[in-house]
Amino acid sequence: MTALDESTSSYTGKRLPVLFVHGLHDRDDNLKRSEQWGRIPDWMRAHGSDVWFGNEDAFGSVDGNAAELLKSLQVILEQTGEERIHIIAHSKGGLDALNLACLPEARGHIASLVMLATMIHGMRLCTVLAHDPLVLPHVVAPIVNRHGRKIGDVNPDSLGLLRATTTKACEAFLRENPPIPEIEYRSLAFALEEGDKRKFDIRALLIGLFDGENDGIAPLRSTKYGNWMVLHAAKGSNFCHADSCDFSKRDVPLTAPDKTVYPNLLYLLSAVIDELDEIAEMKFGGKRAV
Numbered sequence: 001m002t003a004l005d006e007s008t009s010s011y012t013g014k015r016l017p018v019l020f021v022h023g024l025h026d027r028d029d030n031l032k033r034s035e036q037w038g039r040i041p042d043w044m045r046a047h048g049s050d051v052w053f054g055n056e057d058a059f060g061s062v063d064g065n066a067a068e069l070l071k072s073l074q075v076i077l078e079q080t081g082e083e084r085i086h087i088i089a090h091s092k093g094g095l096d097a098l099n100l101a102c103l104p105e106a107r108g109h110i111a112s113l114v115m116l117a118t119m120i121h122g123m124r125l126c127t128v129l130a131h132d133p134l135v136l137p138h139v140v141a142p143i144v145n146r147h148g149r150k151i152g153d154v155n156p157d158s159l160g161l162l163r164a165t166t167t168k169a170c171e172a173f174l175r176e177n178p179p180i181p182e183i184e185y186r187s188l189a190f191a192l193e194e195g196d197k198r199k200f201d202i203r204a205l206l207i208g209l210f211d212g213e214n215d216g217i218a219p220l221r222s223t224k225y226g227n228w229m230v231l232h233a234a235k236g237s238n239f240c241h242a243d244s245c246d247f248s249k250r251d252v253p254l255t256a257p258d259k260t261v262y263p264n265l266l267y268l269l270s271a272v273i274d275e276l277d278e279i280a281e282m283k284f285g286g287k288r289a290v
Helices: 040-046 062-080 092-101 124-130 135-150 158-164 167-176 202-211 241-245 265-283
Strands: 018-021 051-053 085-090 110-116 184-191 227-233
Touching: 018 040, 018 062, 018 092, 040 051, 040 265, 051 062, 062 085, 062 092, 062 158, 085 092, 085 265, 092 110, 092 167, 110 265, 124 158, 124 167, 124 202, 135 158, 158 167, 184 241, 184 265, 241 265
Parallel strands: 018 051, 018 085, 085 110, 110 184, 184 227
Antiparallel strands: none
16 A cells, blocks of 8 residues: 655645545545545545545436535535536536536536546446336335435435446536536546456456447446546456445555556645646636636
């Protein structure tokens, strides 16, 4: 495990709060504590960031979770006195955050949105599953929703969640909600080198039949949005979807398109947030949101 090293951040200006938005099946403990992000929160705190968590439902629909995220956003703004925040979202949490950004009450309060392995354009496999008229809506969804309530969900809606991740639903949302100019968007996807084992896992193979190359969950083709970057994991790492939020706390070198090699996800996110803080300072300075 890489030790925290504050010297990895070169940014010396004002930092905005960072809101972390988890993906499917994950849960935060509250707005200030979560076990879903591995070493990232402590790493970001060591670099001067005020870290918060969305505390939305594990199996909530994108609309329902966006409403919950709005409540979290309002608490952060009130308690910090800031006008804007950065958001780092993982997997389906990126869809929740995109929906949050479109709410009128959130306008002017989001400086950037970083999406890690988010299926922004939906999944063809979800499209196929969503057409099931019997088993999923009447058997699977009620079971999943009951589980969601047991772990703390307020409004679990697994069927609505599935339908929102179909290609049709995602493309319709993107047509109706173009990128907001004041928000800096980053979409980070993760790929394995040819021959690594993850490419041959059953789940990756199944998703691959419908959606092509993937990290075990998120299809690469579906992650393209805004400033898009595909990072290649070191050969032999068997990088997986959970590694893209550091849940497994593994040091996997990542190579960017410009051939920059980051020792692990922590260094990558430090560089991204450094850049986004600089952009926010240049764009907004001391100006208030409108």
